[in-house]
Amino acid sequence: MNAREEILRRVDGIVPPRPAAEVAAAYARIDRGYLRRHNGGPSAEVLDLFAERAADYRATVLPVSPDRVAETVAQRLSARSGAYGVPGDLPAEWLAAAGVPLVRDPDPASLDGLAGAVTGCAAAIAETGTIVLDHGEAQGPRALSLVPDYHLIVVLAGQVAPDVTEALERLDPRRPLTFVSGPSATSDIELSRVEGVHGPRTLEVLVVR
Structure with missing residues (x-):
């Protein structure tokens, strides 16, 4: 028995495991009638609210039309x-006019030497x-969104939900979900804000609408 198994054995001795059917029934009884302040799809009001709140977190938010994504990128x-790191499955049309070196699916060891990263969400x-990144399509591994000092994220209008629920x-x-609210920052030391501690120092967001 290793240390992990011993710790779990002791925990089980204090709080005995519940039958799976009992756990499932308790989960099903959770009230999920959450309060919703917004309804419907990605209306102009919802997109404007997202842009306003993201900017409050010191992100640079740029609304763009679908036909200007490549130009703006x-x-x-x-x-x-x-060079910029990009996921291998990032839409080619987003990078059609890039004009800078691009590294698709960069090796983790090379991330610190990149100028930044471009992903979807x-x-x-x-x-x-x-x-929110789940590191699926057009997003790459988590390290790509955390190591480079600059991150450009393309957000499609249909991806904007009005609320957390x-x-x-x-x-x-x-x-593996990563929640990004503005550039990485902390005020842990003497309440002095320092950016770029846990991730990119600069976050730019293109809202395609």
Whole structure:
């Protein structure tokens, strides 16, 4: 018996495991009639709220039309020198005018030397200005969104949920979820805000609407 098994054995001795059927029944009894302040799909009001809240977290939010995504991506990437990491399945049309070196599915060891990363997302939450990555399609592994100092995220209008409740209903809890609310920052030391501690120092968001 290893240390983990011993700890779990002691825990089970204090709180005996419940039968699976009992656990499932208790889970089913949870009241999920959450208060919702917004209804419907990605209306202009919901998209505006997301842009406002994301900007409150010091993200740079740029609304773009679908036919200007490639142009805008190229403009944002040209502001920095160096190569950018991108997921291998990032839509090619987003990068059609990039004009900068791109590294598809970069090796983890090379991430720190990149100028930044470009990804999509799984969902966004208007009420909190949060972007959610589940590291599936067009998002790459978690390290790609955490190591480079700059992160450009493309958010489609249909991915913006009005509130947390609806966003969670769209997500698979079995996926590795990363919630991004503005650039990485902390005020743990003497309440002095420091950005770029746990992830990118600069976050830019293109809202395609």
